[in-house]
Amino acid sequence: MVLSPGETDFPEIPPRPPVSLWLDRSFVWATRLFAFGVVGVLVYIAIVVGLDAQPAMERYGLAFLTTSAWNPVNDTYGALPMIYGTLVSSLIALLLAVPIGVGTAVFLSENFLPPTPRLVLNFMVELLAAIPSVVYGLWGIYVLIPFLKPIGAWLHSHWGWIPLFSTQYLGPGLFPAGIILTVMILPLITAISRDSLVSLPPTLRQAALGLGATRWTAIFRVLIPAAFSGIVGGTMLALGRAMGETMAVTMVIGNSNVLSPSLLAPANTIASLLANQFAEARDLQISALMYAGLVLFGLTLIVNVLAEWIVSRVKYY
Amino acid sequence: MATASDFPPRAQAAMAAVASRPASHQRLGEAFWTGLAGLFTLLALIPLLLVIGYVLYRGASRLDFEAFVSLPPMPLAEGGGFANALVGTVVMVAIGAAVSVPFGILAAIYLSEFSSGAVARWIRFATNVLSGVPSILMGVFIYGIFVVTTRSFSAIAGGFALAVLMLPILVRTTDESLQIVPVSLRWAALGMGASKLQTVVRVVLPAALPAIATGITLAVARAAGETAPLIFTALFSQYWARGLWEPTASLSVLIYNFAAVPYAGQRSLAWAASLILVLTVLLASILARWVTRK
Numbered sequence: 001m002v003l004s005p006g007e008t009d010f011p012e013i014p015p016r017p018p019v020s021l022w023l024d025r026s027f028v029w030a031t032r033l034f035a036f037g038v039v040g041v042l043v044y045i046a047i048v049v050g051l052d053a054q055p056a057m058e059r060y061g062l063a064f065l066t067t068s069a070w071n072p073v074n075d076t077y078g079a080l081p082m083i084y085g086t087l088v089s090s091l092i093a094l095l096l097a098v099p100i101g102v103g104t105a106v107f108l109s110e111n112f113l114p115p116t117p118r119l120v121l122n123f124m125v126e127l128l129a130a131i132p133s134v135v136y137g138l139w140g141i142y143v144l145i146p147f148l149k150p151i152g153a154w155l156h157s158h159w160g161w162i163p164l165f166s167t168q169y170l171g172p173g174l175f176p177a178g179i180i181l182t183v184m185i186l187p188l189i190t191a192i193s194r195d196s197l198v199s200l201p202p203t204l205r206q207a208a209l210g211l212g213a214t215r216w217t218a219i220f221r222v223l224i225p226a227a228f229s230g231i232v233g234g235t236m237l238a239l240g241r242a243m244g245e246t247m248a249v250t251m252v253i254g255n256s257n258v259l260s261p262s263l264l265a266p267a268n269t270i271a272s273l274l275a276n277q278f279a280e281a282r283d284l285q286i287s288a289l290m291y292a293g294l295v296l297f298g299l300t301l302i303v304n305v306l307a308e309w310i311v312s313r314v315k316y317y
Numbered sequence: 318m319a320t321a322s323d324f325p326p327r328a329q330a331a332m333a334a335v336a337s338r339p340a341s342h343q344r345l346g347e348a349f350w351t352g353l354a355g356l357f358t359l360l361a362l363i364p365l366l367l368v369i370g371y372v373l374y375r376g377a378s379r380l381d382f383e384a385f386v387s388l389p390p391m392p393l394a395e396g397g398g399f400a401n402a403l404v405g406t407v408v409m410v411a412i413g414a415a416v417s418v419p420f421g422i423l424a425a426i427y428l429s430e431f432s433s434g435a436v437a438r439w440i441r442f443a444t445n446v447l448s449g450v451p452s453i454l455m456g457v458f459i460y461g462i463f464v465v466t467t468r469s470f471s472a473i474a475g476g477f478a479l480a481v482l483m484l485p486i487l488v489r490t491t492d493e494s495l496q497i498v499p500v501s502l503r504w505a506a507l508g509m510g511a512s513k514l515q516t517v518v519r520v521v522l523p524a525a526l527p528a529i530a531t532g533i534t535l536a537v538a539r540a541a542g543e544t545a546p547l548i549f550t551a552l553f554s555q556y557w558a559r560g561l562w563e564p565t566a567s568l569s570v571l572i573y574n575f576a577a578v579p580y581a582g583q584r585s586l587a588w589a590a591s592l593i594l595v596l597t598v599l600l601a602s603i604l605a606r607w608v609t610r611k
Binding site for chain 1: 367375428445485541591595
């Protein structure tokens with residue numbers, strides 16, 4: 001029913017009391033304030049870390065990123081080993097977690113299993129993300145590092161001529177850190193890949209099967225390409241998570257500030273450096289740590305913004 | 318049931334062609350990829366079972382009454398507990414929730430009720446980016462504004478670091494739960510003469526309450542297990558904190574500090590504390606699942 005003005009015989013609506021009007025306006029303004037506050041927190045983090053890093057930035061400049069010394073006694077700082085460790089440990093994790101995660105996502109989005117077991121397995125993958133980082137670290141020290149010892153020894157004795165495996169497996173190092181990170185980012189890659197696979201229009205699969213494609217031909221040639229941007233977005237988010245992951249990595253990486261190309265040698269990441277040194281740091285060391293934190297902030301910001309951009313485009317599919 | 322011979326010959330020929338299409342190497346390939354995907358799923362879940370199993374195995378034996386009521390043991394001592402760390406975790410998570418829950422819910426109300434278009438999109442974008450900021454940087458941030466000015470590690474600083482961590486989770490889950498509330502409910506409330514404030518507080522929020530509560534539960538569980546934002550904001554203490562402005566112990570930092578020490582008494586306590594944290598997140602996740610399924 002459409003009413004045109006003049007047709008109505010409603011009584012005149014009384015004006016709202018000013019108190020109610022005022023309450024309404026201040027409520028909307030309050031919510032607006034807090035919503036912008038969320039953006040404010042993000043900006044504030046950047047400002048605080050940036051300002052506190054200023055003294056170290058002035059003193060060391062960009063050489064901070066390309067030198068490898070970390071000596072609080074005579075105040076020489078260079079973050080190259082930690083930047084290397086951050087990138088390499090994250091890359092190991094991605095190399096392992098992307099195939100496993102996408103494989104799991106395919107397995108849990110297709111009808112290989114009846115719905116109920118699939119639901120349970122999906123929930124278990126979610127739980128993997130809920131275990132606290134520090135618990136993974138504790139488990140890493142006492143279970144994972146001893147477990148990886150024969151593998152590390154084999155890698156060194158057979159492939160020792162490659163710089164990546166050129167040192168003895170001593171236990172803590174990039175290798176176990178990469179494995180722990182793999183476990184920790186797997187649920188993220190799996191969840192986002194699964195979501196983008198499930199949200200594909202069913203006609204895509206029907207068309208592929210109708211053309212005579214087998215199930216896996218349809219998966220490899222049609223479904224995964226169609227969900228590709230979602231999978232890439234999830235992978236980027238996982239990369240950001242891996243670069244910033246702190247506790248589990250700190251506990252298994254060995255915290256050595258010496259640059260070594262070997263995956264089997266102790267190393268360090270920016271996040272682990274902060275975790276290790278911040279509480280006892282003084283003066284310029286704090287500033288140098290803030291500088292390292294700023295580098296980490298920049299790295300994760302770039303990766304996350306790219307990931308969010310990719311993922312947000314996927315939603316309009 | 319009709320067999321192939323009931324159909325006309327041309328249909329029979331077509332069916333035979335379709336049935337024979339997957340050559341044996343192709344069928345082998347199909348089975349190989351299915352097996353590989355299943356293997357990957359298994360591989361992804363093994364760590365979960367191993368971690369939970371091993372934490373249960375190492376932690377359960379030390380999870381006695383003493384663990385809940387006494388202070389952490391000195392290096393060579395036996396026994397002891399994590400009473401101060403348990404209280405510290407509860408206090409700091411409570412501070413974090415007290416700050417971030419109202420903040421996050423109000424921000425989410427703006428996003429889903431009073432904004433649209435570019436502004437909402439940008440704020441959601443910033444929220445997602447904030448949730449991707451490494452938790453250790455939240456610690457660095459709070460160190461920069463709290464610890465430096467008050468010259469002391471404290472439960473307040475730790476609580477605020479956890480609040481920054483929880484904020485984006487709360488905004489996102491609340492925003493999503495408000496958007497699920499049918500728009501007709503809002504129209505009905507406004508049509509009956511309710512103000513915006515009344516519509517939101519009396520109609521929309523109650524309708525979304527279970528989902529919001531789930532989000533809060535998950536955020537709290539996540540914060541309870543976080544270590545990185547606490548190690549240089551709240552630090553740690555072997556003793557009871559005498560106030561909120563003192564260094565404060567927490568379960569997660571206790572695990573970190575006691576993980577690699579050579580003292581068996583402290584190490585076994587780290588496992589017991591891990592068991593508590595793992596049980597907390599498991600319980601919260603199952604609860605959240607159960608509430609949202611209904």
